[in-house]
Amino acid sequence: MRLAFILSEIASGLRRNLSMVVSVVLVTFVSLTFVGSAALLQMQINQMKGFWYDRVQVAVFLCGEDYGSATCAEGAVTGEQRDGIREMLGSDAVKPYVDSFEYESQDQALAHFREQFRNSPIVDTVTADQLPESFRVKLVDPEKYEIINELFSSMKGVDVVVDQRELLEKIFSMMNIASLVAVGIAAVMIVCAILLVATTIRLSAFSRRRETGIMRLVGASKLVIQLPFVLEGVIAAVLGAVLAAGALWAVAQFLIEGRLSREYPGTAFISTGDVLLLAPALVALGALLAGVSSALTLRRYLKV
Template sequence: MRLNYILSDLGIGLKRNLTMTIAVVVTIWVSLSLFGAALLAREQVDLMKGNWYDKIQISIFLCTKDSGGRGCTGTEVTTEQKNRIKQVIEANPDTAPEGVFGESKKEAFEQFKKLYKDSPIVSTVTEDQMQESFRVKLKDPQRYQNLVSAVSGLPGVDTVQDLRQFLDPLFEALNKLQWGAVAAAGLLLVAALMQISNTIRLAAYARRREIGIMRLVGASNFYIQLPFLLEAILAALIGAAFACGTVWLGWYLFVKRQAEATFQVWQWVGPTEVFQATGVMVAVGLVLATIPTFVTTRKYLKV
């Protein structure tokens, strides 16, 4: 009997507030979709950082006759200078074991021709114009300043390049976009919270006499609140289901298919990360439904 009453009450509430309920569903759908996208964007940035930072190498370019670096004197780097540079690199505590690789002018030129094989610039460059270099892998890619400081300015060293100087601005921009998405999702979640509160408030106000009678005959607070709670949870679950479907579809179209069709230079978010994100989305949706319901209906429980 009680279950029949609760379900009947739920149906009446949904019919009375159908428009508001649809508005709640749509608001939760949009806000949770953006929230889930922000969660996946955060995971993607972390994966990209881990993938690229682990592969970061410091490139130490040696002097040629045309070099203008601090350690250059208008002449080619000498054998003694190269040996000294290599000793400093290998002696540095941040250099990984067997992490020093030399690249000759010939090897640099072959690599250059591969990279620009379809460009007319290849015919204008000769092997003598290439720079010899050392490629250094670090034990911890985060600790690169020590080695950069140790070799910069050594006789025979033209320039020292670290991939972080190119990657850090990229990741900084991605982080800003990520936090922008989080902020936008947060505003929409607040809007959803307010929408649910207004819907429940209107429903409770319309049935305030019934609530008063139930309270006088001894019905518990939770029993009176349950139909409103179920109404809010149903709207939240429908909105969350649409949002999860949107996130899965977006991942499939814009991540999975693109990753399969192109060369993967880094790891992409996969089904595990999407499952985790959708789980958080559903939990947030339920919180959005329960908290305003209990807060809003509490004042109508007093006789």
């Protein structure tokens, strides 16, 4: 009987304040879409960093068959050349600049490629012989890259020396800025959503002040009186969160997986699975914000 009463009160409140409820849904939808976008952008940044970003600063790529550089004119790197490069990396002359290094074979390069580009449609078309061997070098001081470049770029068996961190930092810094902008917009929109929920609940409580007064006189508990108001805000916010999750899923499905991953097969993109992992958090966040806002508003405007 009590459950039926609470449900009827919720339905009545939603009908009476339909325009405000729709506003709450829309504002929550927009704000949580920005929150979700910022979270997905960070996932994208972390995925693009991949296996080596935080550990490798310089890659010394070795020659393969039919490489065009002058140092690869004799063909693929030989075992003697490979050992000479390894010996140079461990020598006393280079040791002050090199913190550590590791050799990556073609099979290891393929395994790392498949890990990093697992969501790309080309992941199964690349074979080990298409990827170069390399030495992945961590420098004591990243600013000393030019010294390593001068020492190794002219060695036989070395195709090219690449400062991978420098190439990536510009991209990731731009993406981090975009993520911060999304977080900032999301914070403003969340404040708007909280204020709108509070206003909606206050109007709902005011329009039903006669009913709540009667309920006080007949001895209804505080929970029974306040719960319908709180659930009205929570329901509206959850609907907005579900819409936000749906919009993010559609973007991942049709824009990222359906278009970008095909147009840029060499880039590792997030997938709809990442959105599905994020969706419960968005729903929980929407419900939490609405619940807390409603409860605080009722404490002030609905004395029981």
